[in-house]
Amino acid sequence: MDNLIILEAEEKFQKAIENLEKRFTTVRAGRANPSSLDGVHVEYYGSPTPLKQLATISVPEARQLLIKPFDRSCLGAIEKAIFESNLGYTPNNDGETIRIIIPALTEERRRELVKQVKAMGEEAKIAIRNIRHDANEDIEKEEISEDEQKGLTNDVQELVNKYNKLVEEKTKEKEEELMTV
Numbered sequence: 001m002d003n004l005i006i007l008e009a010e011e012k013f014q015k016a017i018e019n020l021e022k023r024f025t026t027v028r029a030g031r032a033n034p035s036s037l038d039g040v041h042v043e044y045y046g047s048p049t050p051l052k053q054l055a056t057i058s059v060p061e062a063r064q065l066l067i068k069p070f071d072r073s074c075l076g077a078i079e080k081a082i083f084e085s086n087l088g089y090t091p092n093n094d095g096e097t098i099r100i101i102i103p104a105l106t107e108e109r110r111r112e113l114v115k116q117v118k119a120m121g122e123e124a125k126i127a128i129r130n131i132r133h134d135a136n137e138d139i140e141k142e143e144i145s146e147d148e149q150k151g152l153t154n155d156v157q158e159l160v161n162k163y164n165k166l167v168e169e170k171t172k173e174k175e176e177e178l179m180t181v
Contacts, residue, residue, distance in 0.1 A: 005142070006155050009135040013128055013163040020124040020167060024174050027113055027120075032059045032102045037067075042081040044074055051078060067091075067098040105178075113178050121171035125164055132160045 025035045034057040041048035051057070055069040055078065069075055075093055082091045082100070088109075092099045105113070139152045 005135055005138045005152065006159070008138075009131055009156055010159055012131045013159060016124050016127040016131065017163060017166055017170070019127075020120060020170060023120050024117065024170070027117055027174065027178070032061070032063055032065045032100075034059060034065060036087065037065070037082070037085075040081050040085045040087075042074060042077050044077060051081065054078065063102045063104075065089075065100040065102065067100070068096070069098075072096060110178050114175050117171055117174045117178065121167050124167045128160055128163050128167070132156055 025033065026038060034052075037051050037057060040051040042051055042054055043049075044054060051067070054071070054074055055067045058066045058068070060066050067078060069078060072095075075095070075098065079091045079093050079098055082089055082098070088103065089100045090103075092101070135156045136153055139149050139156070142149070142152075144152075
């Protein structure tokens, strides 16, 4: 039972790290990345629909995205949704596809993105602390000796330290990626 608490906590820590990595992919580093459009929803027949359900998104060149809709009638709506998404992209509609040339990042924009990445890292650490809090509460509810409770609490803390270090490493990696020109 006691190890179950530790295993559940570790599973939740891993999910927090996976979530952080997924969020990092939405921060563009000057290269074309189709996942940067994941948050774009297109008004399609009256309902907001994720862009990736309406079109294929490919990367023909390192700094270019190509969006080929399944239904050409929604080209204008896709273009409008990309404009309104505040990603800093300017879509070029050629009647069949939409091309997006990824602009080079300015030094100022890179610093803004680094701040975003640090904030995401901090949010992941907060999630880890919340998981620790829940695990410690579960340990206290167990009917075991104080020494065993203390040992389990220390095990949870070791996991917290390990995953916090992992968050810092991943955040640093992403910062370096953003700051390299």
